[in-house]
Amino acid sequence: MLEVxxxxxxxxxxxxxxxxxxxxxxxxxxxxxxxxxxxxGAGKTTTIKSVLGITRPSAGSIKVGGFDPxxxxxxxxxxxxxxxxxxxxIYWRMTTWENIVFFAGIHGVSxxxxxxxxxxxxxxxxxxxxxxxxxxxxxxxxxxxxxxCCALVKKTPLVFLDEPTVGLDIETSYELRGILxxxxxxxxxxxxxxxxDMAVIQDICQRVxxxxxxxVIADDKIDDLLAVFRSRNYKIAIGKVLDNDVVExxxxxxxxxxxxxxxxxxxxxxxxxxxGDLYALMDFLREHNIDLETINQQDPDLxxxxxxxxxxxxxxxxxxx
Amino acid sequence: MQRQLIAFxxxxxxxxxxxxxxxxxxxxxxxxxxxxxxxxxxxxQRLGGAALAAGDTLEGLLxxxxxxxxxxxxxxxxxxxxxxxAQVGTLEQLYISPIGFGxxxxxxLLCNLVLQFGYAAIxxxxxxxxxxxxxxxxxxxxxxxxxxxxxxxxxVGFAVGGLALIYKRIQAFFSIFQFVFLAFLTLPWAQFxxxxxxxxxxxxxxxxxxxxxxxxxxxxxxxxxxxxxxxGVFYLALGIxxxxxxxxxxxxxxxxxxx
Ligand SMILES: Nc1ncnc2c1ncn2[C@@H]1O[C@H](COP(=O)(O)OP(=O)(O)O)[C@@H](O)[C@H]1O
Ligand SMILES: [Mg+2]
Numbered sequence: 001m002l003e004v005x006x007x008x009x010x011x012x013x014x015x016x017x018x019x020x021x022x023x024x025x026x027x028x029x030x031x032x033x034x035x036x037x038x039x040x041g042a043g044k045t046t047t048i049k050s051v052l053g054i055t056r057p058s059a060g061s062i063k064v065g066g067f068d069p070x071x072x073x074x075x076x077x078x079x080x081x082x083x084x085x086x087x088x089x090i091y092w093r094m095t096t097w098e099n100i101v102f103f104a105g106i107h108g109v110s111x112x113x114x115x116x117x118x119x120x121x122x123x124x125x126x127x128x129x130x131x132x133x134x135x136x137x138x139x140x141x142x143x144x145x146x147x148x149c150c151a152l153v154k155k156t157p158l159v160f161l162d163e164p165t166v167g168l169d170i171e172t173s174y175e176l177r178g179i180l181x182x183x184x185x186x187x188x189x190x191x192x193x194x195x196x197d198m199a200v201i202q203d204i205c206q207r208v209x210x211x212x213x214x215x216v217i218a219d220d221k222i223d224d225l226l227a228v229f230r231s232r233n234y235k236i237a238i239g240k241v242l243d244n245d246v247v248e249x250x251x252x253x254x255x256x257x258x259x260x261x262x263x264x265x266x267x268x269x270x271x272x273x274x275x276g277d278l279y280a281l282m283d284f285l286r287e288h289n290i291d292l293e294t295i296n297q298q299d300p301d302l303x304x305x306x307x308x309x310x311x312x313x314x315x316x317x318x319x320x321x
Numbered sequence: 322m323q324r325q326l327i328a329f330x331x332x333x334x335x336x337x338x339x340x341x342x343x344x345x346x347x348x349x350x351x352x353x354x355x356x357x358x359x360x361x362x363x364x365x366q367r368l369g370g371a372a373l374a375a376g377d378t379l380e381g382l383l384x385x386x387x388x389x390x391x392x393x394x395x396x397x398x399x400x401x402x403x404x405x406x407a408q409v410g411t412l413e414q415l416y417i418s419p420i421g422f423g424x425x426x427x428x429x430l431l432c433n434l435v436l437q438f439g440y441a442a443i444x445x446x447x448x449x450x451x452x453x454x455x456x457x458x459x460x461x462x463x464x465x466x467x468x469x470x471x472x473x474x475x476x477v478g479f480a481v482g483g484l485a486l487i488y489k490r491i492q493a494f495f496s497i498f499q500f501v502f503l504a505f506l507t508l509p510w511a512q513f514x515x516x517x518x519x520x521x522x523x524x525x526x527x528x529x530x531x532x533x534x535x536x537x538x539x540x541x542x543x544x545x546x547x548x549x550x551x552x553g554v555f556y557l558a559l560g561i562x563x564x565x566x567x568x569x570x571x572x573x574x575x576x577x578x579x580x
Contacts, residue, residue, distance in 0.1 A: 009575075011574065011575060012574075013574065020575075046575065049413075049575065049578070052413075052416075052417050053416075053417070053572075054413055054416050054417065054572065054575075054577045054578070055572060055573075055575040055577075056569075056572040056573050073419075073421070074419045074420070074421060075419075077417055077418065077419040078419035080417065081417075082417060084410060084413055084414075084578065086410075088409045088410045088411060089410050089411065089413075089414055090411065090414075091335070091339075091411060092409075093338075093339065093342045093343070094335070094338055094339075094342075098334070098335075098338055101331065101334060102331050102332075102334060102335045103331075103414065104331070105327050105328055105330060105331020105332075105334065106328050106331050106332070106414075106415065106418040106420055106425055107328075107418060107419060107420075108323070108324030108325075108327050108328055108419065108420065109327070110327045134342075150414075
């Protein structure tokens with residue numbers, strides 16, 4: 001459905017050069033719901049705008065359903081719809097329904113033929129009683145819902161949502177995520193959802209591409225990514241206070257250890273990259289005559305994975321330059 | 322074909338809605354255009370012939386004013402509206418339409434051209450009644466003349482609109498063109514022979530012949546008509562080329578949105 005290979009974009013303004021996207025490659029298959037996760041400035045929007053043909057890449061190639069968006073724009077664009085970040089995307093002086101009719105229309109989709117589907121979307125997004133309200137009178141969250149509706153009514157196989165929940169309060173963001181999740185499940189569409197908020201991606205997508213500093217630093221099924229981190233982090237409780245030299249020992253022996261000494265117990269959080277490390281830990285505890293009270297794998301958390309990956313990538317970059 | 326029709330209807334739909342929502346703005350624009358003209362007209366009438374440039378008449382003033390307002394309306398859709406849409410982000414949505422931004426824009430200009438003829442008719446009728454100066458309104462002759470004359474105004478609009486894509490904050494510069502258009506209309510050919518090749522200039526002269534002296538379009542000097550068509554096509558083509566060039570820069574710099 002979408003093929004991005006070796007995409008790079010350097011913005012030049014005067015003497016300033018910003019490498020917004022740096023050799024990014026990925027493939028999105030039909031029916032996938034893919035998250036594009038990364039901190040602000042990671043290059044998500046620039047990647048999406050390049051795919052849409054509104055920002056010209058410095059290098060690399062893009063194929064949307066087999067078509068290059070710059071060489072054959074009308075063929076490539078007939079397959080995509082997008083809600084772009086931070087812009088209004090819709091006309092504030094027009095009503096919800098009028099915006100929907102217009103944006104479907106400029107995609108060649110007639111509201112007369114597709115009325116049932118339009119109504120269904122309006123219902124799904126809980127906009128029924130805002131149908132004839134001018135968009136400028138709607139709340140931020142509702143405006144965003146209208147904008148998403150205006151993209152979906154085009155009935156394209158591929159949809160981009162760039163930061164769909166940015167600027168929304170927690171409750172609205174949560175509601176919107178629910179709706180998007182439902183849509184992703186019920187509609188046979190390919191979606192690319194970008195966000196700097198992992199909760200959003202974790203909620204909606206099956207696969208995540210993590211970007212940082214213009215590069216892809218991970219591209220995996222969310223479950224797999226979580227599994228990797230699940231198998232590494234352990235929480236251990238011990239029924240006594242460990243001696244300082246034992247703690248020192250432990251810190252020397254294992255890289256990533258956090259020790260909290262409590263009144264009559266010790267909590268250890270430890271990162272054990274491989275099964276061998278786990279056995280090593282067991283041996284260590286036996287050698288020092290320490291009894292385990294509990295050992296738990298920590299809850300998987302995309303946020304931790306994300307932060308760790310981004311940190312590693314930054315260190316790598318700093319090491320290079 | 323079907324898709325084109327649907328897209329055209331959508332653009333028409335949007336433009337008519339905007340017309341309704343902005344009715345107050347439209348009416349106040351028409352009223353201020355009316356008041357401005359009446360001040361000009363009675364001022365010049367008081368001062369008498371001395372204030373009028375050679376060969377100029379109050380009827381001539383009426384024709385020139387009408388053309389000037391139409392030129393500004395044509396021009397402002399491409400400058401103000403485009404700039405506003407780039408700022409809020411609807412422009413990007415137009416750019417990702419498979420119909421193509423060029424087509425959508427052309428549809429919109431076409432719809433609004435019809436509207437502008439409507440406004441012009443209202444202004445003309447009210448002004449004729451208010452001033453007691455009646456012009457020949459021979460639609461067969463004046464509609465094509467207006468359209469070809471306005472092509473050069475659209476050309477200027479495209480060029481300026483393109484610049485506005487790249488330099489977001491040049492709105493102040495937009496209004497200067499009201500005076501530039503005025504200069505195009507008033508530069509006397511006797512002193513500046515090349516002035517007839519400027520946008521609007523030849524159209525203004527021919528419209529006077531038709532509207533004041535009652536000549537039909539086929540009675541006009543064919544060389545003049547050729548100059549009119551030639552300049553119209555030239556400025557429009559130049560404007561569109563300038564726009565395409567700006568568009569490319571905007572794509573390179575990622576400026577079609579509001580970065
Ligand atoms: N039009 C532009 N001109 C110059 N720099 C830009 C432009 N758009 C984005 N950038 C820069 O490129 C980098 C990536 O931006 P962006 O793609 O918007 O990231 P994200 O969407 O992940 O937050 C940022 O450093 C940003 O400042
Ligand atoms: Mg972004």
